[in-house]
Amino acid sequence: VVIGGAEDKIGDQEILRLVADRVGRGRLVVMTCATEDPQGAWKRYREIFTKLGAKNLAHVDIRDRTAAEAAEVSEPIDGAKAVFFTGGDQLRITSHIGGTAAYRRILKVLEGGGIVAGTSAGAAVMSGTMLVEGRSENTPKVGDIVRMAPGLGLLANIVVDMHFSERGRLGRLIGAVAQNPRVLGIGIDEDTAALIEGDVMTVVGSGAIYVVDGRQSAHANVAEVAADETLSIENVTLHVLGGGRRYDLERRRPLPPVEQAQAA
Amino acid sequence: VVIGGAEDKIGDQEILRLVADRVGRGRLVVMTCATEDPQGAWKRYREIFTKLGAKNLAHVDIRDRTAAEAAEVSEPIDGAKAVFFTGGDQLRITSHIGGTAAYRRILKVLEGGGIVAGTSAGAAVMSGTMLVEGRSENTPKVGDIVRMAPGLGLLANIVVDMHFSERGRLGRLIGAVAQNPRVLGIGIDEDTAALIEGDVMTVVGSGAIYVVDGRQSAHANVAEVAADETLSIENVTLHVLGGGRRYDLERRRPLPPVEQAQAA
Numbered sequence: 001v002v003i004g005g006a007e008d009k010i011g012d013q014e015i016l017r018l019v020a021d022r023v024g025r026g027r028l029v030v031m032t033c034a035t036e037d038p039q040g041a042w043k044r045y046r047e048i049f050t051k052l053g054a055k056n057l058a059h060v061d062i063r064d065r066t067a068a069e070a071a072e073v074s075e076p077i078d079g080a081k082a083v084f085f086t087g088g089d090q091l092r093i094t095s096h097i098g099g100t101a102a103y104r105r106i107l108k109v110l111e112g113g114g115i116v117a118g119t120s121a122g123a124a125v126m127s128g129t130m131l132v133e134g135r136s137e138n139t140p141k142v143g144d145i146v147r148m149a150p151g152l153g154l155l156a157n158i159v160v161d162m163h164f165s166e167r168g169r170l171g172r173l174i175g176a177v178a179q180n181p182r183v184l185g186i187g188i189d190e191d192t193a194a195l196i197e198g199d200v201m202t203v204v205g206s207g208a209i210y211v212v213d214g215r216q217s218a219h220a221n222v223a224e225v226a227a228d229e230t231l232s233i234e235n236v237t238l239h240v241l242g243g244g245r246r247y248d249l250e251r252r253r254p255l256p257p258v259e260q261a262q263a264a
Numbered sequence: 265v266v267i268g269g270a271e272d273k274i275g276d277q278e279i280l281r282l283v284a285d286r287v288g289r290g291r292l293v294v295m296t297c298a299t300e301d302p303q304g305a306w307k308r309y310r311e312i313f314t315k316l317g318a319k320n321l322a323h324v325d326i327r328d329r330t331a332a333e334a335a336e337v338s339e340p341i342d343g344a345k346a347v348f349f350t351g352g353d354q355l356r357i358t359s360h361i362g363g364t365a366a367y368r369r370i371l372k373v374l375e376g377g378g379i380v381a382g383t384s385a386g387a388a389v390m391s392g393t394m395l396v397e398g399r400s401e402n403t404p405k406v407g408d409i410v411r412m413a414p415g416l417g418l419l420a421n422i423v424v425d426m427h428f429s430e431r432g433r434l435g436r437l438i439g440a441v442a443q444n445p446r447v448l449g450i451g452i453d454e455d456t457a458a459l460i461e462g463d464v465m466t467v468v469g470s471g472a473i474y475v476v477d478g479r480q481s482a483h484a485n486v487a488e489v490a491a492d493e494t495l496s497i498e499n500v501t502l503h504v505l506g507g508g509r510r511y512d513l514e515r516r517r518p519l520p521p522v523e524q525a526q527a528a
């Protein structure tokens with residue numbers, strides 16, 4: 001469950017409710033590694049998830065790699081039904097837990113059919129290569145488009161950007177995709193989540209998900225021109241998907257919305 | 265010459281220089297109808313175009329339809345080589361000169377092989393249906409996407425948006441295109457211009473032009489769902505075109521950049 005940030009915490013809480021519902025009686029681990037205020041984030045999400053019916057909540061906060069390797073710190077992850085990453089700085093997550101015992105425990109949750117969810121920075125880290133920063137107020141230039149780093153690698157062949165419409169981030173997501181159209185660009189609005197089950201992504205929440213598919217593109221100039229030149233890329237396929245819409249990440253094509261699929 | 269706003273007025277002035285060069289010894293009429301400060305705009309552009317070598321400059325400012333019908337007010341447009349619309353509010357241009365004697369004189373300039381140029385609001389008015397306003401900080405909703413109005417109709421089958429990357433306006437341009445994919449969406453960055461000659465659009469300046477082609481799109485939901493639902497549209501083709509790139513507006517396909525075309 002990849003959330004674009006600023007998910008509704010007061011109203012109908014569609015996204016967080018979905019996480020709580022799927023967790024049921026299982027354990028939900030709130031990972032506050034990305035934030036500067038781990039206690040505040042834990043307190044806030046504990047209250048929300050408790051109200052939404054979650055009975056078995058645990059808090060794991062990891063501040064360095066020593067803690068990430070310490071067996072007792074990440075023990076609550078073992079056997080959890082879901083791990084939820086709060087927002088903050090994605091490099092705090094990847095630099096501290098990447099390749100550690102805590103990370104291997106998270107992989108086991110996924111392998112066992114559990115859920116890994118994250119919002120904002122906690123969403124960005126899901127992909128193999130993640131967006132760290134990039135100017136979004138300007139035309140993308142070939143040289144300064146985006147800073148990227150290795151992510152947690154939970155989602156193959158995808159790069160995720162969040163707060164998408166709100167921060168006008170099309171340019172930087174295209175900049176990421178243009179560098180290697182193997183990856184599919186997934187731009188997620190605030191209060192919007194990508195629920196990924198197998199190859200199928202379903203849009204949940206009040207905003208939209210922008211899918212940027214550069215596989216058919218031609219004439220991207222990222223490797224050819226000087227760093228201060230403007231990025232050009234032709235024939236990008238773009239889908240704007242509102243709540244309920246579905247997309248096949250493997251075959252790279254939109255699927256009929258759930259109601260239609262059930263009717264068929 | 266359709267300019268995305270904030271064109272360079274101090275540095276190499278690529279866009280304004282192109283206008284001045286093409287005007288040569290002909291008359292260049294600066295139309296300040298869109299702005300609240302017509303004298304300031306005239307003074308600024310007079311200085312710039314004079315430095316760029318334009319010898320024959322005229323100022324036409326029209327504040328109401330009576331002036332737009334008065335033969336003497338718009339007389340400088342007759343026989344001009346170029347008409348240049350400054351920025352401001354696009355409705356000041358269309359509501360005051362649409363369908364008037366001044367408007368017919370502008371059409372004659374185009375018919376005679378002259379240039380009509382405009383920046384920002386002066387660019388938006390070029391199309392048959394123009395964007396007036398629309399939220400760009402949010403996910404597009406079906407009901408509040410964009411306010412549109414009839415433009416000057418100089419460019420058929422196009423809708424222009426400006427300050428494009430700078431203000432994150434993808435959502436509202438897609439909102440416009442989704443309502444009728446007959447129109448091609450042209451999003452122009454600041455200090456960037458679309459030089460349109462016949463069917464061929466060439467990108468000039470330091471930014472990019474985003475071409476949003478919805479003709480192959482499927483499942484746009486603008487007519488089907490309630491106004492507060494999120495817009496969805498699938499299979500939009502997107503091109504990001506930097507300086508020198510060309511696009512065939514009639515056949516809706518990118519063309520080789522000028523250097524390559526000349527080499528071929």
